[in-house]
Amino acid sequence: xxxxxxxxxxxxxxxxxxxxxxxxxxxxxxxxxxxxxxxxxxxxxxxxxxxxxxxxxxxxxxxxxxxxxxxxxxxxxxxxxxxxxxxxxxxxxxxxxxxxxxxxxxxxxxxxxxxxxxxxxxxxxxxxxxxxxxxxxxxxxxxxxxxxxxxxxxxxxxxxxxxxxxxxxxxxxxxxxxxxxxxxxxx
Numbered sequence: 001x002x003x004x005x006x007x008x009x010x011x012x013x014x015x016x017x018x019x020x021x022x023x024x025x026x027x028x029x030x031x032x033x034x035x036x037x038x039x040x041x042x043x044x045x046x047x048x049x050x051x052x053x054x055x056x057x058x059x060x061x062x063x064x065x066x067x068x069x070x071x072x073x074x075x076x077x078x079x080x081x082x083x084x085x086x087x088x089x090x091x092x093x094x095x096x097x098x099x100x101x102x103x104x105x106x107x108x109x110x111x112x113x114x115x116x117x118x119x120x121x122x123x124x125x126x127x128x129x130x131x132x133x134x135x136x137x138x139x140x141x142x143x144x145x146x147x148x149x150x151x152x153x154x155x156x157x158x159x160x161x162x163x164x165x166x167x168x169x170x171x172x173x174x175x176x177x178x179x180x181x182x183x184x185x186x187x
Contacts, residue, residue, distance in 0.1 A: 003101050020130045025101050026101070027050070037101075038091055042080075046076070052096045053071045053095045056092045146185070
């Protein structure tokens with residue numbers, strides 16, 4: 001997915017504002033397994049996924065809890081670092097060799113101060129991230145594991161082919177054995 005498509009999907013910008021934003025963006029590539037963002041660190045960049053897939057997770061006492069997947073077109077961000085300039089709570093790892101667009105948060109904040117269109121774009125961006133987070137929270141609180149799996153199949157069917165079942169089970173809040181049972185029931 002190219003950067004124009006990603007930026008426009010967040011919120012359309014006048015060409016001059018988009019050009020100013022694009023001058024602050026660089027392309028980077030990292031291999032599968034690379035930790036893009038780290039917990040307990042103030043992150044200084046936002047990433048947009050050109051190609052690849054990522055997972056956000058937190059470490060618990062005896063395992064990792066996956067709470068989000070991102071793929072082409074999605075944003076990779078530590079909201080705590082972005083909004084409050086504080087250490088984030090999540091690790092974000094690449095599950096495939098990935099190509100990303102990188103944007104320094106300081107450059108973005110500068111654009112927000114200089115250009116009302118950029119400030120509005122930033123507001124729309126934050127609103128979209130809030131809605132995504134709210135959707136995941138509501139799904140986790142009010143749907144069964146089977147319902148969450150069916151929703152995942154409907155909304156992101158390619159994740160099943162691209163992500164290890166252990167990560168999907170963790171995302172659903174169940175064991176891999178329970179996921180296998182759910183998959184067998186659905187077939």
